[in-house]
Amino acid sequence: MSIVSSYGTDDQGALAHIIRYVLPNSLLNSLALTAGVCLLAGAIGVTLAWLTVSCEFPLRRFFAWVLFLPLAVPGYVMAFAFVGLFEYGGSLHSMLRHYRADSGWLLNVYSYGAIVLVLSLVLYPYVYLLARNAFQTLGQRSIEVGQSLGLSVRQSFFKVALPMARPWIAGGILLVAMETLADFGTVAVFNYDTLTTAIYQAWFSLFSLSAALKIAGILLLLVVVVTVLERHSRRQRQYAEGRNAARNTKRLQLGFGAQTAALLFCSSIFMLAFVLPLGQLLYWALPNLSQELTVRFWSYVSGTVLLATLAMFVVVSMAVALAFIARQKKGLVVTSAVRLATLGYALPGTVLAIGIFVPIGYVDHWLQSKGLSSGLLQGSLLVMMMAYSVRFLAVAYTPLENNLLRVTPSIDLASQSLGVAGMAMLRRVHLPLLGPGIVTAMVLVFVDVMKELPITLMTRPFGFNTLAVRVFELTSEGMWERAALPALAIVVVGFLPVYLLIRSTEVSPSVRASK
Amino acid sequence: MIHSEHVLASKAKNYFSVEQLSVGYESRILLADVNFHLSKGSIGCLLGPSGCGKSTLLRAIAGFEQSLQGRIYLDDNWLNRPGRTVAAEHRNIGMVFQDYSLFPHLSALENVRFGLYGLSRPNAIAKARHWLGQVGLANKEKAMPHELSGGEQQRVALARALAPEPELVLLDEPFSSLDLEFREKLSREVRELFKASNTTALMVTHDQHEAFAMADYIGVINNNRLEQWDDAYHVYHQPVNQSVADFVGQGVFFERGNCR
Numbered sequence: 037m038s039i040v041s042s043y044g045t046d047d048q049g050a051l052a053h054i055i056r057y058v059l060p061n062s063l064l065n066s067l068a069l070t071a072g073v074c075l076l077a078g079a080i081g082v083t084l085a086w087l088t089v090s091c092e093f094p095l096r097r098f099f100a101w102v103l104f105l106p107l108a109v110p111g112y113v114m115a116f117a118f119v120g121l122f123e124y125g126g127s128l129h130s131m132l133r134h135y136r137a138d139s140g141w142l143l144n145v146y147s148y149g150a151i152v153l154v155l156s157l158v159l160y161p162y163v164y165l166l167a168r169n170a171f172q173t174l175g176q177r178s179i180e181v182g183q184s185l186g187l188s189v190r191q192s193f194f195k196v197a198l199p200m201a202r203p204w205i206a207g208g209i210l211l212v213a214m215e216t217l218a219d220f221g222t223v224a225v226f227n228y229d230t231l232t233t234a235i236y237q238a239w240f241s242l243f244s245l246s247a248a249l250k251i252a253g254i255l256l257l258l259v260v261v262v263t264v265l266e267r268h269s270r271r272q273r274q275y276a277e278g279r280n281a282a283r284n285t286k287r288l289q290l291g292f293g294a295q296t297a298a299l300l301f302c303s304s305i306f307m308l309a310f311v312l313p314l315g316q317l318l319y320w321a322l323p324n325l326s327q328e329l330t331v332r333f334w335s336y337v338s339g340t341v342l343l344a345t346l347a348m349f350v351v352v353s354m355a356v357a358l359a360f361i362a363r364q365k366k367g368l369v370v371t372s373a374v375r376l377a378t379l380g381y382a383l384p385g386t387v388l389a390i391g392i393f394v395p396i397g398y399v400d401h402w403l404q405s406k407g408l409s410s411g412l413l414q415g416s417l418l419v420m421m422m423a424y425s426v427r428f429l430a431v432a433y434t435p436l437e438n439n440l441l442r443v444t445p446s447i448d449l450a451s452q453s454l455g456v457a458g459m460a461m462l463r464r465v466h467l468p469l470l471g472p473g474i475v476t477a478m479v480l481v482f483v484d485v486m487k488e489l490p491i492t493l494m495t496r497p498f499g500f501n502t503l504a505v506r507v508f509e510l511t512s513e514g515m516w517e518r519a520a521l522p523a524l525a526i527v528v529v530g531f532l533p534v535y536l537l538i539r540s541t542e543v544s545p546s547v548r549a550s551k
Numbered sequence: 552m553i554h555s556e557h558v559l560a561s562k563a564k565n566y567f568s569v570e571q572l573s574v575g576y577e578s579r580i581l582l583a584d585v586n587f588h589l590s591k592g593s594i595g596c597l598l599g600p601s602g603c604g605k606s607t608l609l610r611a612i613a614g615f616e617q618s619l620q621g622r623i624y625l626d627d628n629w630l631n632r633p634g635r636t637v638a639a640e641h642r643n644i645g646m647v648f649q650d651y652s653l654f655p656h657l658s659a660l661e662n663v664r665f666g667l668y669g670l671s672r673p674n675a676i677a678k679a680r681h682w683l684g685q686v687g688l689a690n691k692e693k694a695m696p697h698e699l700s701g702g703e704q705q706r707v708a709l710a711r712a713l714a715p716e717p718e719l720v721l722l723d724e725p726f727s728s729l730d731l732e733f734r735e736k737l738s739r740e741v742r743e744l745f746k747a748s749n750t751t752a753l754m755v756t757h758d759q760h761e762a763f764a765m766a767d768y769i770g771v772i773n774n775n776r777l778e779q780w781d782d783a784y785h786v787y788h789q790p791v792n793q794s795v796a797d798f799v800g801q802g803v804f805f806e807r808g809n810c811r
Binding site: 442444446447449450452454455456457464468469471 | 613614615638639640641642643644645646648649650652653654655656657665666668711712715
């Protein structure tokens with residue numbers, strides 16, 4: 037709201053500069069980047085999903101789940117690992133030079149193409165996940181229908197399954213678009229100017245809040261368009277949600293050549309998106325381990341843990357309260373309130389940070405006029421918690437909602453008829469049933485806050501540092517070797533939610549075996 | 552309401568009785584002026600088409616729903632009187648739900664143990680085991696509800712309702728989601744179990760077969776009222792009016808002198 041209202045105020049000098057020089061360029065860059073990443077991440081995600089669901093080749097099951105792993109790597113980490121790999125004088129150049137091979141063909145790491153590649157490698161899992169879902173459920177069934185009508189497996193995939201999966205693929209690509217528009221850390225590493233970096237610069241370099249607000253308004257407009265499209269695609273795929281995967285999956289038997297190609301494609305994506313960047317981080321971090329594991333490093337860890345734990349409790353309690361209210365009272369008001377509350381996930385962190393800062397600034401000003409000390413709220417943990425709550429409430433709410441659906445009204449009655457009501461029922465029935473959902477929600481919020489960059493960077497109290505902020509500071513000064521250790525710490529903790537995700541989608545071999 | 556003589560004769564030792572009860576909403580009364588009673592250890596059944604209000608009546612007896620008027624009396628206690636009702640959790644009435652409503656996070660044994668919080672842990676476990684054995688599931692203690700078949704879930708639900716030894720057990724369409732063949736077998740078993748443990752029970756169903764297989768006393772609900780309440784033999788052979796005869800006539804009467 038404060039962003040919309042900013043269009044009345046004015047702040048001439050900086051504003052004119054930004055509108056003339058910064059805005060057109062960063063707007064174009066944002067759009068070009070989003071288009072490129074959507075195309076590439078969409079292509080990678082759909083191809084991998086099709087290969088791992090519908091084709092048979094060696095190591096298919098292994099790839100089916102390891103291809104989710106890049107989800108654990110935040111964009112800004114992948115970005116500087118890539119710079120280290122492909123930079124002139126970086127690891128790959130040196131290695132090729134060592135074997136006297138030509139290294140000129142390697143990707144120019146500061147090009148538009150490199151940024152698109154890095155973001156696509158980080159974001160393709162969204163498309164992969166949704167496309168896999170689609171192929172596994174309605175895809176398999178439609179292939180059987182196609183076969184019964186005389187089509188081959190291959191024909192029925194292209195004629196039936198792929199067109200039917202369109203809403204899922206579109207949903208995945210729109211999520212990628214949302215993340216790309218909101219991305220701040222990755223483009224910052226490449227010094228590529230987009231709307232998010234423009235907001236940051238307007239605020240921190242030019243100290244023009246009104247300019248920052250105006251850019252945020254434009255970004256918000258783009259995000260709203262994408263969100264509306266995403267909701268639309270979600271409605272389209274409602275009709276088939278909740279069906280179980282077909283039991284005996286029919287897969288295309290590939291010939292030797294095609295098998296090799298499939299294997300090559302899957303492993304090169306896995307190498308590029310996971311093995312190489314992680315290897316680069318280890319290569320940097322291990323030799324300096326003793327130097328880097330200082331008191332300072334642990335102070336970043338404790339800052340991160342403190343912040344993420346606090347946010348975890350705040351956000352998850354809010355989500356639990358919201359879930360119970362939504363269960364008790366089913367009405368239009370409550371439903372729309374829940375929808376509104378969980379919409380915050382679509383807001384880019386940079387937009388959210390200044391959107392929350394402005395009203396807080398007014399409140400502070402008012403407090404000051406009442407004789408209280410100035411800056412009481414600005415840059416306090418309270419502001420951060422508010423911003424995190426808006427951004428991550430949906431993350432915490434979704435697993436809770438799924439668990440609460442299992443508690444049918446007659447379960448409450450069954451408990452009452454056995455003499456257990458009120459608080460005892462909450463303790464013995466509701467909380468145990470919600471338990472797994474609460475744990476999932478806590479893990480997701482903890483890790484998301486830990487990885488989160490723009491909100492933390494822009495609203496943190498002075499001198500308060502987290503691992504993510506540390507990585508950002510070191511990479512913006514080009515000190516990649518030293519950024520590797522905090523980045524690794526983030527990636528390692530980031531595996532937790534990926535593990536939960538893999539377990540819930542049941543692609544992991546261990547889950548299959550236990551059934 | 553027409554009672555035959557032997558029902559009236561036993562009124563003195565009524566254990567559970569419903570008097571002038573009305574259920575529904577202020578705007579739409581589902582059932583008006585319902586009167587019937589059961590002696591200790593007998594099984595009653597309310598029979599009627601879907602949507603006639605029989606489930607609402609059962610829920611009012613359980614205490615999940617307010618009755619509009621009338622009184623319910625169980626083992627020397629008024630459960631609801633004008634101005635005062637006993638909360639569902641204090642009525643000591645067990646209930647078996649149509650969808651079984653087992654607690655999905657608890658094993659079969661833990662489900663049965665749920666209502667035995669007044670006992671020490673070993674005693675509660677021993678008692679839950681006993682009841683699980685009574686319904687023939689001694690070997691499924693550790694199974695989670697989703698691992699059990701529909702019939703097994705039904706038996707666990709039954710054991711859970713019986714374990715706290717309630718003064719009355721209510722069953723809401725207890726066999727409706729089972730196969731026809733299995734339904735008859737289970738209803739016979741449940742009847743034997745109730746008789747062996749001297750349990751007083753009231754069930755509702757729209758299935759005449761079930762009613763006659765299970766119940767000592769049957770009430771036929773039609774046209775927003777309880778048209779006849781009588782023992783199974785009299786409901787079948789001497790229906791009070793044409794609509795009762797039509798509804799019951801589709802059923803089959805089991806002779807079961809040897810069952811008591």
